[in-house]
Amino acid sequence: MTQDQQTGSRGGRGSGAPGAASRWVQRKMNARTNRKIRRGRGRFMGMDLLILNTVGRRSGRPRETPVTWFTDGADTWLIIASGGGSQHPDWYVNLMAHPDRASIELPGREAVAVRPHRLEGADREQAWQRIVDAQPRYAKYQSKAEKEYPVIRLSPR
Template identity: 45%
Template sequence: MSFTHPTGTRGAKQPGRLYRWMNRLLLRRARRTEATTMGMNLLVLTTIGRKSGQARPTPLAWFADPAGGWIVVASAGGAAANPAWYLNLAAHPDEVTVEQGGRTAAVTAEELHGAEREEAWRRITDEAANFRRYETTTDREIPVIRLTPKPHSTPPGS
């Protein structure tokens, strides 16, 4: 199924300058080590800008996908609009990489829908309760994305 691009009518303020500064610090840390921050695993998701065509790295919390790979959440802290990385991912779902602890893997991105999304969302909110708060802050359905390693890529934990 395709990316849906849901946008809400209410939500938290979009992350600002301080958030971008913190992301730069987290990028370095996630690239060097098997980083965790505030109890969550980190990876660097690199997408291709939908307008610029440039590589856009973003540090994100990730959750294990039972089928192998990573699950990430386009929460934007509960903002009404989706984060830019989600829109880039939707435009170029097959031109994505994941970096973690000095390793890089080419991946394919797929937005989860229906029962599959609900099951993943339940696992995510059981593991990281802050995502439950984001869900109550906005009226959009927060996208849940599966990142699956392409053949000959490094799977998680390898």
């Protein structure tokens, strides 16, 4: 998607929006990672990965995105919408636009329909603390960002 979620302007040179070539590379990398997750190998840099299935907010087409996740109790998962710090990632925008059509795939398992809930206030702070305790790199990553990253709890639907 070339649409800048923050300003609504079209991406172009100097706008920070990825070009067609980098989007193509990202799609190829995501597809490769998704294949690994489906074969039961869902780890990257010491973090667990899942496949987040969403629907494009404008296109209505299915989207599959590998995302790091953290446990939040039995059958509940936490994900972070970092998107490089300046704008929300496409998967987050799609998830919030069509929350009733979301599902996840954990390594080697069937898809599970999920209900996303963006955490706020004390709930977010508690979840965020568990995340940075498990992966301190997220605290460093967040400190360099212009905005607070949304934390989303996914629970089975």
